[in-house]
Amino acid sequence: MTAGERVAVRTRALTKEFRGFRAVDSVDLAVREGSVHALVGPNGAGKTTLFNLLTGFVAPTSGTITVFDQDVTGRPPEQVARCGVARSFQITSLFETLTSREHVELALQGHTRDGFRFWRSEKLLGRNRARVDDLLAQVGLLPLADKPVGLLAYGQKRALELSLVLAVDPPVMLLDEPTAGMGIEDVDRTIELVRRIAVGRTVVLVDHNMHVVGSLADRVTVLQQGRILAEGTYDEVRNDERVITAYLGEAEHA
Numbered sequence: 001m002t003a004g005e006r007v008a009v010r011t012r013a014l015t016k017e018f019r020g021f022r023a024v025d026s027v028d029l030a031v032r033e034g035s036v037h038a039l040v041g042p043n044g045a046g047k048t049t050l051f052n053l054l055t056g057f058v059a060p061t062s063g064t065i066t067v068f069d070q071d072v073t074g075r076p077p078e079q080v081a082r083c084g085v086a087r088s089f090q091i092t093s094l095f096e097t098l099t100s101r102e103h104v105e106l107a108l109q110g111h112t113r114d115g116f117r118f119w120r121s122e123k124l125l126g127r128n129r130a131r132v133d134d135l136l137a138q139v140g141l142l143p144l145a146d147k148p149v150g151l152l153a154y155g156q157k158r159a160l161e162l163s164l165v166l167a168v169d170p171p172v173m174l175l176d177e178p179t180a181g182m183g184i185e186d187v188d189r190t191i192e193l194v195r196r197i198a199v200g201r202t203v204v205l206v207d208h209n210m211h212v213v214g215s216l217a218d219r220v221t222v223l224q225q226g227r228i229l230a231e232g233t234y235d236e237v238r239n240d241e242r243v244i245t246a247y248l249g250e251a252e253h254a
C-alpha cells in the first residue's frame with residue numbers, strides 16, 4: 001500500500017450513548033493518511049462527540065478506534081496524543097498576559113518534557129528559540145511575538161492556537177472549527193494557513209463554514225443524528241439529495 005492509501009484514523013461501529021441517547025451511532029470512518037477530512041452536519045449531528053471520541057476526551061460505549069492500526073479505544077487523551085493525534089480547541093484558552101512567544105515556548109517545553117528542568121543548556125535554549133520563531137512565522141505572528149496575547153486581534157489569537165498544535169508536530173491534527181467567529185478576511189487567511197500546515201499531515205476538520213470545507217477538504221463525511229448520512233468529495237456530498245434535505249430540514253426548523 002502506498003502512502004495516501006494508508007488509513008491514519010479508523011473507527012468501526014463507533015457508538016456513544018448519553019443515558020440511552022445515541023449521539024454517535026455505529027460510525028465507520030476511515031481518514032486517509034495525508035488527507036484533509038471534514039466532518040460536517042446539522043446542529044446536534046454528533047460532530048463534537050465524534051471529535052471527542054477520536055481524541056480520547058470521551059470514551060465510547062462500543063466500537064473501536066485505531067490510529068495507524070494501533071488500537072486506542074478507551075485510551076485517555078494523553079495516550080491518544082502519544083500515538084500522534086493532537087487537537088485544537090474551539091474555545092480560546094490562552095493567557096492574556098503572556099506573549100505569543102511565551103505560549104509557544106510553554107507548548108514546546110510541555111511536549112519535550114523540559115518543562116520542569118530549571119537548568120537548561122544555552123544550546124537547548126538556542127535550539128528552542130529557533131523553533132519558536134519558526135512556529136510563530138508559520139502562522140504569521142513573528143512580528144507580534146512579544147506582545148501580550150490580550151492585545152491581539154481575535155484572528156491572531158486563533159492563529160496562535162494553531163501554532164500551539166503545530167508545536168506538538170503531530171502526524172494527525174484535529175481542528176475544531178478553526179474559523180468559528182471570524183470575519184471573511186480572517187477566514188481566508190486561516191484557510192491558507194491550514195492548507196500550509198496540512199502538508200505532510202493528516203487533518204480532521206470540523207467546520208460549519210462550507211466555504212472552508214469546500215476549500216480545504218479532500219473528503220467530507222456528513223453526519224446526521226449520529227450516523228453517517230453521506231461521504232465523498234465536497235462536490236459529491238453537496239449535490240447529494242439526502243444532504244440537501246438534511247440541511248434544508250434544519251433551515252426550515254430554524
Ligand SMILES: Nc1ncnc2c1ncn2[C@@H]1O[C@H](COP(=O)(O)OP(=O)(O)OP(=O)(O)O)[C@@H](O)[C@H]1O
Pocket residue numbers: 018022023041042043044045046047048049050
Ligand atoms: N454530555 C452529553 N450529555 C448528554 N447529551 C449530550 C452530551 N454531549 C452531546 N450530547 C447530545 O448529543 C447530540 C450530538 O451533540 P454534538 O455536540 O456532538 O453535536 P454537533 O454536531 O457537534 O452539534 P453542533 O454543530 O451544534 O456543535 C446532541 O443531541 C447533544 O445534545
